[in-house]
Amino acid sequence: MTINKIMVKMTEKITQKVSSNGRIVIPKDWRDKLAIDDKNLVEMELKDDKTILIKKKIHPLEIEDNLFEGISPFSEEELDEAKKSLFPNEN
16 A cells, blocks of 8 residues: 655735735735845746736845755855945845
8 A cells, every 4th residue: 555645735825905006015924934024125927917926036145945054154244245246236
């Protein structure tokens, strides 16, 4: 007898009202999970003219996927300085 494992991804859904100037709010607990703060950029993608995908924009100098979890090759100040020197128009 073989038991197959089924990977189920939990999806969180909310309903938000769009403000008169087109703004929506990303819930605080979601921003915390994604480490999004007021300095971050987000990418928005329109899929099939009916779905909007919003994700945190990752800068090329940032480490993603927890490759070096707990180890920071740059201090926050060094990372900001490197970003400014390499990409002076991104701000």
